[in-house]
Amino acid sequence: MRPILTADQMRSAEQRAIDASTSVEQLMERAGAGLAEAVNRFAGPMPVLVLCGPGNNGGDGYVAARHLAERGIEVRVAALADPASDAAKWARSQWAGEVEALSDETAEAPMLIDALFGTGLKRGLEEAASERFLRLSSRSKIRIACDLPSGADTDTGTLLSQVPEFDMTVTFGALKPSHRLYPAMHRCGRVVLADIGIEALPDWHEIGRPALPPLDPAGHKYDRGLVHALAGKMPGAIALSAIAAARAGAGYVRVSTSRPIDGLPAAIVQLDTAEVNDERIGCLLVGPGLGDAPQVLTLALTSRSPKVIDADGITHLGDPERLRGQDAIITPHSGEFARLFGKIEGSKPDQALEGARRSEAVIVYKGPDTIVAAPDGRVGFAPPAPPWLASAGTGDVLAGIIAAMRARGLPAFEAACAGVWLHGRAAEIAGPQMIADDLARAVQQALAL
Ligand SMILES: NC(=O)C1=CN([C@@H]2O[C@H](COP(=O)(O)OP(=O)(O)OC[C@H]3O[C@@H](n4cnc5c(N)ncnc54)[C@H](O)[C@@H]3O)[C@@H](O)[C@H]2O)[C@H](O)CC1
Numbered sequence: 001m002r003p004i005l006t007a008d009q010m011r012s013a014e015q016r017a018i019d020a021s022t023s024v025e026q027l028m029e030r031a032g033a034g035l036a037e038a039v040n041r042f043a044g045p046m047p048v049l050v051l052c053g054p055g056n057n058g059g060d061g062y063v064a065a066r067h068l069a070e071r072g073i074e075v076r077v078a079a080l081a082d083p084a085s086d087a088a089k090w091a092r093s094q095w096a097g098e099v100e101a102l103s104d105e106t107a108e109a110p111m112l113i114d115a116l117f118g119t120g121l122k123r124g125l126e127e128a129a130s131e132r133f134l135r136l137s138s139r140s141k142i143r144i145a146c147d148l149p150s151g152a153d154t155d156t157g158t159l160l161s162q163v164p165e166f167d168m169t170v171t172f173g174a175l176k177p178s179h180r181l182y183p184a185m186h187r188c189g190r191v192v193l194a195d196i197g198i199e200a201l202p203d204w205h206e207i208g209r210p211a212l213p214p215l216d217p218a219g220h221k222y223d224r225g226l227v228h229a230l231a232g233k234m235p236g237a238i239a240l241s242a243i244a245a246a247r248a249g250a251g252y253v254r255v256s257t258s259r260p261i262d263g264l265p266a267a268i269v270q271l272d273t274a275e276v277n278d279e280r281i282g283c284l285l286v287g288p289g290l291g292d293a294p295q296v297l298t299l300a301l302t303s304r305s306p307k308v309i310d311a312d313g314i315t316h317l318g319d320p321e322r323l324r325g326q327d328a329i330i331t332p333h334s335g336e337f338a339r340l341f342g343k344i345e346g347s348k349p350d351q352a353l354e355g356a357r358r359s360e361a362v363i364v365y366k367g368p369d370t371i372v373a374a375p376d377g378r379v380g381f382a383p384p385a386p387p388w389l390a391s392a393g394t395g396d397v398l399a400g401i402i403a404a405m406r407a408r409g410l411p412a413f414e415a416a417c418a419g420v421w422l423h424g425r426a427a428e429i430a431g432p433q434m435i436a437d438d439l440a441r442a443v444q445q446a447l448a449l
């Protein structure tokens with residue numbers, strides 16, 4: 001699991017390393033060497049142009065240029081401005097080659113390394129710098145970003161000026177929120193993390209493959225978890241969730257519905273009653289296909305079981321306080337989130353954390369970037385998911401997978417993270433032509449891999 005730190009957290013982590021007698025130059029040397037190593041593995045001996053900015057991001061670029069030249073690679077360096085920091089001045093002094101001034105005449109190279117700006121970016125690139133950056137990028141075959149694509153705001157994922165698409169971003173010590181927030185995340189290409197000896201706590205982290213509780217050979221279906229789903233006005237949606245929960249390994253899935261649902265596998269039991277306080281329920285699921293039936297949500301909230309509330313179930317909540325003490329996971333997209341919590345300032349993780357604190361629920365804040373936030377401050381950032389996930393019913397499938405993970409015994413935050421990871425992996429397996437029904441089936445392969 002790769003930790004994620006904001007720009008400020010990165011700077012204090014760097015300061016702690018310096019207080020523990022590592023110098024900035026040593027950190028920079030490790031960063032530049034790590035960048036050069038990743039570039040060499042990714043692209044081999046391709047002639048490269050390194051664009052260096054005035055700060056330590058540029059400093060990393062000078063160090064990487066030196067390491068690449070030592071490998072016999074043809075390296076040119078173009079500087080946006082003279083180094084401003086002592087460490088960057090040191091790094092430039094160690095570069096034995098020429099330093100061109102970045103201008104309209106700077107010639108492109110087959111590979112470009114962007115070491116203009118990183119976590120110190122304060123505003124969009126100036127016009128002239130931006131034009132030269134974009135021209136040289138568009139004429140390169142391979143584009144590598146040092147720490148962050150220049151122009152991406154470190155903590156929010158927003159682009160402060162135009163940012164080209166990179167093939168790879170090599171970052172140091174920890175990922176930054178922008179590596180996993182839209183739209184910056186879609187400019188980074190493959191994100192490689194280089195270890196430079198920085199300690200990073202993982203309470204914010206990238207969601208990795210889940211570690212699921214082993215199945216007890218002597219266990220029975222309730223041990224593997226009973227998911228009890230409550231149908232609403234549109235039973236097709238809850239059917240998708242129920243199938244997904246079964247395929248995700250819940251031991252027993254049953255659906256309370258006022259009328260029989262066609263097409264449900266026989267393994268999924270249909271009931272015309274709704275015993276929501278059955279102690280054996282591992283996770284209650286309400287919301288998919290609920291429609292205008294708020295009374296079903298009210299019934300679900302009388303249950304003491306862990307629960308997943310999705311879609312219209314979230315809309316009918318009205319007040320986030322209704323979730324306190326409910327051991328709930330809610331899965332809003334941006335519209336449902338805004339309706340429930342109103343306007344919350346800050347980045348997407350900040351908003352999700354504020355929502356989690358107000359509701360005491362784990363929040364799966366979906367979108368082109370999905371994050372999971374817990375009331376205790378933990379945040380999981382989903383790895384990039386296939387764009388074809390944006391289709392009807394995929395949210396129902398996600399809710400079902402999360403309910404199954406919760407019923408199988410994972411705590412709420414871990415269950416939500418596991419569901420998000422499996423959902424994305426299943427989409428990759430199902431492929432671009434998938435529909436939500438294929439996605440539910442592909443969960444099994446995602447689990448098996
Ligand atoms: N944090 C770590 O553990 C390490 C970070 N390293 C690298 O250092 C950069 C951060 O360096 P910093 O000097 O703080 O800032 P930048 O190099 O990103 O920016 C340089 C400088 O430029 C000015 N500036 C900001 N925005 C603009 C703009 N739009 N136009 C012109 N000038 C601008 C501002 O004054 C900035 O200070 C980090 O990304 C890593 O690559 C270490 O080398 C390794 C450890």
Ligand SMILES: [K+]
Nearest residue numbers: 114117146148
């Ligand atoms: K950069």
